[in-house]
Amino acid sequence: MRLRGVGKRFDGGVEAMRDLDLSVAPGEFVSIVGASGCGKSTLLRVIAGLVPGSEGTVEVHGEPVTGPREDVGLMFQRPALLPWKTSLENVLLPIRVRRRITHDDVREAMRLLTLFDLEGFEHGFPSQLSGGMRQRVALARLMMTGAGVRLLDEPFGAVDELTRETLNLHLLRVHERTASATVLVTHTISEAVLMSDRVIVMTSRPGTVAAEVPIPLERPRSPEMAYSQRFQELALTVRRALGPSGSEGGRPS
Amino acid sequence: MTRPSRIPAPGLGRITAPTALGAAVLLLWDLANTRHWVSDLILPRPLDVAAATRDLFASGLVWGHLRATLYETLAGFGLAAALGVGTALAAGASAVVRRMVYPYAVTLQVLPMLSVAPILISAFGFGATAKIVIAALVAFFPVFVNTLTGMLDPDADAEELFRSLRAGRRRTFTGLLLPTAAPMIFAGLRIGLTLALAGAVVAEIVSAQEGLGFLVQRYSSQLNQDDAFAVVAVVTGMGLLLYGAVGCADRVIVFWRHAGRLPAGSRARERRVRRRLAAADRSTS
Ligand SMILES: Nc1ncnc2c1ncn2[C@@H]1O[C@H](COP(=O)(O)OP(=O)(O)OP(=O)(O)O)[C@@H](O)[C@H]1O
Ligand SMILES: [Mg+2]
Numbered sequence: 001m002r003l004r005g006v007g008k009r010f011d012g013g014v015e016a017m018r019d020l021d022l023s024v025a026p027g028e029f030v031s032i033v034g035a036s037g038c039g040k041s042t043l044l045r046v047i048a049g050l051v052p053g054s055e056g057t058v059e060v061h062g063e064p065v066t067g068p069r070e071d072v073g074l075m076f077q078r079p080a081l082l083p084w085k086t087s088l089e090n091v092l093l094p095i096r097v098r099r100r101i102t103h104d105d106v107r108e109a110m111r112l113l114t115l116f117d118l119e120g121f122e123h124g125f126p127s128q129l130s131g132g133m134r135q136r137v138a139l140a141r142l143m144m145t146g147a148g149v150r151l152l153d154e155p156f157g158a159v160d161e162l163t164r165e166t167l168n169l170h171l172l173r174v175h176e177r178t179a180s181a182t183v184l185v186t187h188t189i190s191e192a193v194l195m196s197d198r199v200i201v202m203t204s205r206p207g208t209v210a211a212e213v214p215i216p217l218e219r220p221r222s223p224e225m226a227y228s229q230r231f232q233e234l235a236l237t238v239r240r241a242l243g244p245s246g247s248e249g250g251r252p253s
Numbered sequence: 254m255t256r257p258s259r260i261p262a263p264g265l266g267r268i269t270a271p272t273a274l275g276a277a278v279l280l281l282w283d284l285a286n287t288r289h290w291v292s293d294l295i296l297p298r299p300l301d302v303a304a305a306t307r308d309l310f311a312s313g314l315v316w317g318h319l320r321a322t323l324y325e326t327l328a329g330f331g332l333a334a335a336l337g338v339g340t341a342l343a344a345g346a347s348a349v350v351r352r353m354v355y356p357y358a359v360t361l362q363v364l365p366m367l368s369v370a371p372i373l374i375s376a377f378g379f380g381a382t383a384k385i386v387i388a389a390l391v392a393f394f395p396v397f398v399n400t401l402t403g404m405l406d407p408d409a410d411a412e413e414l415f416r417s418l419r420a421g422r423r424r425t426f427t428g429l430l431l432p433t434a435a436p437m438i439f440a441g442l443r444i445g446l447t448l449a450l451a452g453a454v455v456a457e458i459v460s461a462q463e464g465l466g467f468l469v470q471r472y473s474s475q476l477n478q479d480d481a482f483a484v485v486a487v488v489t490g491m492g493l494l495l496y497g498a499v500g501c502a503d504r505v506i507v508f509w510r511h512a513g514r515l516p517a518g519s520r521a522r523e524r525r526v527r528r529r530l531a532a533a534d535r536s537t538s
Contacts (some may be wrong), residue, residue, distance in 0.1 A: 048417055067419075074417045081409035084432050084509040086522050097420045103533035106526060123523040125515050145418070206318070 001047065001149050001181050006056035007206070008042055013123035016042040018206035020056070023247075024181040026148065031184045032200045033238065039207025040185045044151045047183070048074045060149055070098070073147030077154040079138035081126040087113060087137045088122045096144040112140040116170050132163035136170065143174055150182045157187065165223055168195060176220050190226055193217075193235050201241040211241035294528040297478045303457050304509065305483035306425040312502025315487060322453055323491065325381050329388025330449035336389070337396030343481055345434070346426060361393040370459045384456040384464070391452035392445035399441025403434030446499055451493050465491075 002023040008016045016039040024030050032040050046053045047060075049067045058065040060072055073094075081090045091109040095101050113122050116136040126134055135156060142150060152171075156164045172195060175182050186192050192199045196215050203210040215234055217225060225231050279299050286298045297305075309315040340358070344351040370387055377383035380472045407429055415425045457466025465488050472481035508514040 050413060050416055068417045071418065072417070074414070076410045076413070078410050080408060080414050082411065082429070082432070086519065088526065089522070093414075093428075094418050097415070097418045097424055103530060106530060123519045123526070125509060125519065127509065127512065128515055128519075 001061075001183075002059045003047070004057050004059075006043075006046060006053045006058060008039070008046055008051070009054045015206040016210050017046070017053075020208050022200065022209065024149075024183060026181050027179040028185075028198070029175055029182045029184070030198045030200060031196040032184055032202060033186060033189060033192050033201030033242065034207065034210075035195045035204050035242070036187075038204040040202060041153050043202075043207065044074065044153050044183065044185060048072050061232050070145070071147050072149045072151065073142045073145040075142045075150070075152045075155045077137055077157050079126070079134040081134055081137055081141075083126050086123045086125055087118060087129070087140075090126070090137055091140045091144050093141060109140070109144055112143050113137070115174070117166075132159045132167065135159060135167055139167070139170065148180045150180050152182070152184045154185055154187065162194075164191075171195065172221055176253045181210065182192075189235050189238050190231075192215055192239060193222070193231060194226055195220055199238050201238060203243075210243075213238050213241065277537060294476055294478060297482055300480040301479045302486060305479040306486050308481070309483050309487065315465075315468070315484070318463050318465050318484075319487065320449075320466050320490070321381065322457065322466065322488070325388055325453040325456075325464065326385040326446075326450045326491075326495070328381070329385045329448050329453060330392050332385065332389040333392035333396055333445055333449060337393045337441065337445065338400050338438060341397045341400030341404060342431075342434075344401055346422075351401070358394060358397050361390065362398075366391050367455065367459075370456055374456070374460050379460055384453045384461070387456040388449040388452040392449040395444040395448065396438075396441040399437045399444070400434055403437025404430055406437075408435045435507045436503075439499065439507055443496060443499045443503075446495050447492055448470060448489070454488055480538065 004021055006020045006022075007018045010016060020043065022030075032043070034040055042051070045051045047058055047065065049058075049065045049069055049072065060069060065072075081087075082093070085093070088106070088109055089096075091112060092101055092105060095105045110122060113119065116139060118133060118140070121129060121133065126137070129137065135158075139155065142152075155171075156167045159167065168191060171182075171184075175195075184192070184195060193215055199213040199215060200209055201211040201213065202208065203211055213234065217230065217234075282296070283299050286293065286296055340350075340354055344354055363447060366387060370383075373386055374383040377386060381384050411429055411433075415429050420428065453464070454469075455467035457464035458470045461467040461470075465484050466525075468484045469488075472478075472484060486512075504511050508518050
């Protein structure tokens, strides 16, 4: 996946991104951090082909992106599950949209649900699940797309700290055993450092890459790494690149 | 001390609370008659109305009229439901259709139906057709507006999800827009059905040879208030039954909006998946 000089100006005149370069290799995990409103969601939407960029080129597997693609999967902050479908049916949705569901698809979906600790809830409806469980169903659905590029927009922003840690572990586990390129948008520096091979720091209006911090920690990663000296130094580097607090239109405290 | 409104107050339950209010109203009504606050010619005693209702059924007199009104109501409602849902789905799927039909749908709603009833009756005759048309006309708008509102309000994230999965127009329609609109469609159908009944009865009052509206009209012109009230009670009962029937359909079709129905739905789906997988295992081994 490769972006060259990508910019985006909305009809209302808001320039959300300017001259943004980014490339992510297969198997690589990249996090994007930046102040609220700096264009992170817009960036993911442009990569996913949901909104057209105003300038520059976006390529996935060497082909220019002109619209949504089967090999690009997306997950939002909200799980966006269909309330009339069970967990299993929600996970199977990406297949359902493309073709007839086979028995192997069903088994694969069940396997993913089990992998995300949702055994026993395969046939439950979203309203019967907790917030963290719904996110895991959404994550399983993303995996079910089989997409080589996975884009996650603050996927666990709305769940509590402990659940979030578990969800991140789930994500790490699947990432480390597949060769897809993953882009994670997050507000949490430690999360970005723990998960990624590289952290991209974005500045505000127009959004562009302010710094790239490589994270040379070994894999597989574990939550305990967050307490090591190396980790703390890397987190501090990212924090410094974000600039002094308050200068980016953050909320008054 | 205030309590959260979701927790029901102790003491009066789901059955006793409305029963208590109903009993109080009936008592007051009866007092109004026996104490001569209101003339017998205007307000009969509740027990007399009950007796008159029983006699209407016992003599078999009411059945033919009931059938006529039910037929007009259901036919008119069916027409309104088909046209209302159909037009709204088309309007929801296409902005051009929406702009085309919306002003006329509103005009139809603003039009006082009672004023055109005589015109429709002279056009369609004194039989059932005019009543069906009137019932359909009054029931159309709520069905149309509710369906359209439901169609235009899908979850933004879910819509983006469908787009990112490259779902086509048909798939998005059947897989997202239609189920999203379903609860609103049923809300519209509920209102539409009661309005269809009201439309049919009012049309019968204007001019008819049969039907419950015709009966009310005849009895009250004879100053026979017991029987007139009894017919109104029959119309009300019919309305409640029809309303309940749509409610049942709603619980079955829009099951995900009724928490109580989810466990049964889960079990049914689990059985289905199990059966399919088992069948697949047998055929491969
Ligand atoms: N559809 C749109 N039309 C006009 N402006 C938009 C639109 N979507 C986003 N913007 C603007 O683009 C800028 C970037 O928005 P974006 O949602 O990408 O930010 P973000 O980095 O994801 O923020 P957050 O961290 O709060 O999610 C904002 O100033 C926003 O107001
Ligand atoms: Mg965002």
